[in-house]
Amino acid sequence: MIPAETVRSLRMMAEAMTPQMPMSADLLTMLTDDVESNGPISRLLADHPESGTPLFPMRALAGVKLLVLTGRAPELAHHLRGMMEHVGDPAYTARSRDLFRRALLDHPDDIRSALDRPVQQHQPGRSEYLLRGMTMLAAPKVRLLEIGACAGLNLMVDRYRWFGRGWEWGDAASPVRLAAGGPRPGDIEIVDRAGCDIEPRNAADPHDAAILRSFIPPEREVEELDLNNAIALAAESGIRVEKADAVEWLREQLSHPGEPGVCTVIWHSLFWWYLGSEDQTAIEEILAEASERMQVARVCYEPHAWAGAMRLQVVTYP
Structure with missing residues (x-):
């Protein structure tokens, strides 16, 4: 029902x-x-x-x-x-x-x-908000972890070419070329990246790639072109996402001391409200506890509730 x-x-x-x-x-x-x-x-x-x-x-x-x-x-x-x-x-x-x-x-x-498949609206342009969040953190080195990562397209934020007002950033040779707002990002080096999803997609698998495209409305031709380019880049890069529960995966990823000078950024978008309140609380507790061993921040682009307006949030854990 x-x-x-x-x-x-x-x-x-x-x-x-x-x-x-x-x-x-x-x-x-x-x-x-x-x-x-x-x-x-x-x-x-x-x-x-x-x-x-x-x-x-x-x-x-x-x-x-x-x-x-x-x-x-x-x-x-x-x-x-x-x-x-x-x-x-x-x-x-x-x-x-x-x-x-x-x-x-x-x-x-x-x-x-x-x-039987979860909704996976996985446009690469959404990582603009990840980029803005990392810019706010002003961390020169980032370990990037994404929960609800799908095919990992947002994990490649530095492998896209971004065009803002009076600035460009990212890989100049990238086939994925996207507009961005906000100030010019600084020199950000992603030293490690990983993601998990309960139903991950492999960009190199034609069926998985078609599933990703199926969530793009037919009117969004430009977004579908961007998605196609990002899928091709992800397939070429060999980026893979682990099939795992977000809570347990994060607990394992954050169980060891962090490297000096590296900020661990946990990123998610259009994912939080698929979790139950117990899992949301568990993730917050994991991040707070991990902050005793490493520099941790959470960057997310989520609505305040289902059907609500999207908003960027950057949370640091002292």
Whole structure:
């Protein structure tokens, strides 16, 4: 059963998406309407054991996008190529709904597989906020640890080329070239990096890469290009993320004394609210205890609550 609170969050999300992603917002609204009316899509989703978790119906949207990416929904794929030419066209919108519903209901096994996967919106541009946080810390050497790291794209923040107002930073030869705000970062050397995820993705695996792309709305063509470049760079770099529980992984990573002059930065984004309150408290306790042996900071880009505004936080532990 999908709870009423989740339905309200989905409607708020669809409303927020409408100005920039009108078709995706409309499809999300259609899916939400079906859930409320106990329609055929709802019956496919509602018996899943995780149906009450936040953003759960977004997994269905990603499942349909994966069908498009893998050539299993050719009619919808062809239709989406005309999307930008038909913004605001009621007939096109109605056809989009029909093709989306058909793709979803015609491939129940694929959609059920998609429903088993966590939401992994893994755009490399989000690491702009990690970069800002590290700039605030003014630490010349950083050991970077990410929880909820997915495929590790944010762990490569220094391997991207960043363009701010009057400054550039990062690898000048990087294929991933991104805009950034804030002041110019200083000389930051990442001396070690590692990440964990309960369901990690390997950028070098074509199926995993397609799953990552499936969470990008079709209107976000530039973001998908950035993601493609970051996936290729991660595959070439051989970066891997360990399959592990965040609490236990952090406890192990921070169990030994830190190196002098190195700040250990724990980074996470759109991850915190997937944790229960006990795990959140445990992580805070682990970081506070580790600060007795090393310089520790937590940099995060999270909403204050589900469907809330995103905000950057930099927390140091004396």
